[in-house]
Amino acid sequence: MALIRTLPQNNEAPGWAAILPPRTPSPSIEGEIHGDWVVLGAGFTGLAAARRLGEMRPDDRIIIVDAGEVGAGASGRNSGFAIDHAHTLGGGVAALESARGQKRLYSAAIEGMAEIVAAHEIECDWRNDGKFHGAASARGTEAYLKPLLEELDHIDEPHRWLNAREMEAELGINHYAAGIYTPGTVLVNPAALVRGLAGCLPENVTLAENSPVTTIDIAGPIKLTTLKGQVVAKRMILATNAFTPEMGFFQRKLLPFVGFASLSRVLTAGEQEALGGRASWGLTPANAFVGATIQRTGDNRILFRQTITYRDNLRHSAAELEQVRARHRQLFAARFAMLPDVTLDHTWGGYLSLSRNQDSAFGKFADNVWGAAGHQGIGVTRGTISGTLAADMAMGLDNPLLEDMMCIARPVSNPPSPLLDLGIALNTAWDAWRNRDEA
Numbered sequence: 300m301a302l303i304r305t306l307p308q309n310n311e312a313p314g315w316a317a318i319l320p321p322r323t324p325s326p327s328i329e330g331e332i333h334g335d336w337v338v339l340g341a342g343f344t345g346l347a348a349a350r351r352l353g354e355m356r357p358d359d360r361i362i363i364v365d366a367g368e369v370g371a372g373a374s375g376r377n378s379g380f381a382i383d384h385a386h387t388l389g390g391g392v393a394a395l396e397s398a399r400g401q402k403r404l405y406s407a408a409i410e411g412m413a414e415i416v417a418a419h420e421i422e423c424d425w426r427n428d429g430k431f432h433g434a435a436s437a438r439g440t441e442a443y444l445k446p447l448l449e450e451l452d453h454i455d456e457p458h459r460w461l462n463a464r465e466m467e468a469e470l471g472i473n474h475y476a477a478g479i480y481t482p483g484t485v486l487v488n489p490a491a492l493v494r495g496l497a498g499c500l501p502e503n504v505t506l507a508e509n510s511p512v513t514t515i516d517i518a519g520p521i522k523l524t525t526l527k528g529q530v531v532a533k534r535m536i537l538a539t540n541a542f543t544p545e546m547g548f549f550q551r552k553l554l555p556f557v558g559f560a561s562l563s564r565v566l567t568a569g570e571q572e573a574l575g576g577r578a579s580w581g582l583t584p585a586n587a588f589v590g591a592t593i594q595r596t597g598d599n600r601i602l603f604r605q606t607i608t609y610r611d612n613l614r615h616s617a618a619e620l621e622q623v624r625a626r627h628r629q630l631f632a633a634r635f636a637m638l639p640d641v642t643l644d645h646t647w648g649g650y651l652s653l654s655r656n657q658d659s660a661f662g663k664f665a666d667n668v669w670g671a672a673g674h675q676g677i678g679v680t681r682g683t684i685s686g687t688l689a690a691d692m693a694m695g696l697d698n699p700l701l702e703d704m705m706c707i708a709r710p711v712s713n714p715p716s717p718l719l720d721l722g723i724a725l726n727t728a729w730d731a732w733r734n735r736d737e738a
């Protein structure tokens with residue numbers, strides 16, 4: 300039996316949810332509830348798994364449980380990029396094959412979500428804008444953009460190279476030395492999307508929110524104890540991403556990181572004119588740890604994501620949040636000098652999970668337990684498709700995408716603490732120094 304010591308603690312609301320109408324959460328678990336399946340975690344991964352089980356097994360009862368409200372976790376706290384290709388592909392033939400496979404996986408996730416969004420008229424600011432991948436320095440251009448360009452060529456991913464002047468014309472800011480545009484990424488308000496997905500689950504799926512699971516027993520039938528009750532099920536899909544090692548799986552293979560983002564108020568008509576460029580766009584930075592991810596939203600706000608830090612206790616303080624807010628304001632001002640009065644009204648942190656070799660934890664975790672976690676910075680699509688595929692695997696269904704998924708399903712192990720902490724600290728400091736011009 301696993302005793303879960305660290306529960307999600309979503310103190311500050313993500314700006315994405317703060318700008319949405321109020322929503323009534325589904326009832327929490329009270330007393331003992333029985334199901335054929337329990338899905339733990341109601342982010343993109345868990346919702347995709349529950350949907351798939353519900354659709355393919357109409358006579359089964361599926362219970363999906365989350366510690367908080369849908370959209371309060373990382374799935375409602377991210378930058379809102381549903382990305383269709385690997386961020387950084389790495390070199391070699393195997394990496395290129397994996398990149399092709401990843402393109403198939405993430406495109407399937409986007410197609411599936413697009414169908415649901417259209418069928419259920421989910422209002423989530425869904426925009427087929429593609430994305431810019433920008434480098435701020437000559438070094439960033441050589442080290443990150445040029446290799447990516449070659450790899451995009453190899454996998455036949457449509458793309459366009461932009462010089463500094465062209466980047467400024469598209470975005471309105473003159474911060475970038477060069478960039479690559481790819482058309483397949485979709486931009487969204489992620490909290491609105493994940494709420495919408497939770498609102499149209501199949502009828503045989505019961506969603507229980509505000510139900511933190513404190514123990515998991517997988518010795519016989521699966522038993523999850525929550526604060527006020529218990530769920531008993533025959534099989535479980537684990538979809539807790541950064542919290543997965545807390546459940547006793549993939550410890551020292553999945554590494555928890557905290558990422559921070561801010562959201563501005565709506566730009567006035569005068570400010571939109573002063574900014575210029577496209578009416579809506581998304582940019583990912585050449586170096587994800589040093590640079591900033593930016594989204595100009597459909598309702599003319601600016602999303603600004605910067606700072607990702609290893610955080611094995613899955614906690615950040617109010618003081619740290621204040622420091623990050625100040626840093627975001629400073630970096631925002633450096634890029635958007637034409638918007639001196641625009642305030643970043645919301646700043647928040649969220650937990651994601653990375654592995655050293657960028658693989659996911661995916662597949663059968665134990666008898667009657669399957670799961671998907673460790674989606675790097677692309678969990679909107681990778682989480683969605685791996686949740687669907689974990690359900691398929693658990694049901695014994697054949698899905699040709701399983702082969703692609705298994706190619707990225709071997710996260711490597713890391714040394715124990717304090718070696719691990721020291722290694723990450725040194726690596727992070729070296730990366731930040733080398734890439735200081737990308738900030």
Ligand SMILES: Cc1cc2nc3c(=O)[nH]c(=O)nc-3n(C[C@H](O)[C@H](O)[C@H](O)COP(=O)(O)OP(=O)(O)OC[C@H]3O[C@@H](n4cnc5c(N)ncnc54)[C@H](O)[C@@H]3O)c2cc1C
Nearest residue numbers: 340342343344366372374377378380512558649677678679
């Ligand atoms: C600032 C930031 C920016 C990001 N930007 C992007 C982006 O633009 N595009 C992208 O693709 N990805 C991005 N990511 C990553 C992305 O958010 C995650 O990969 C994705 O949300 C993972 O989805 P998931 O469903 O697997 O996990 P989560 O969304 O983390 O869901 C896991 C759920 O498990 C629940 N849970 C955990 N423990 C318990 C428990 N004991 N009891 C009950 N429930 C529990 C949690 O409450 C949570 O809701 C970003 C992340 C951050 C933090």
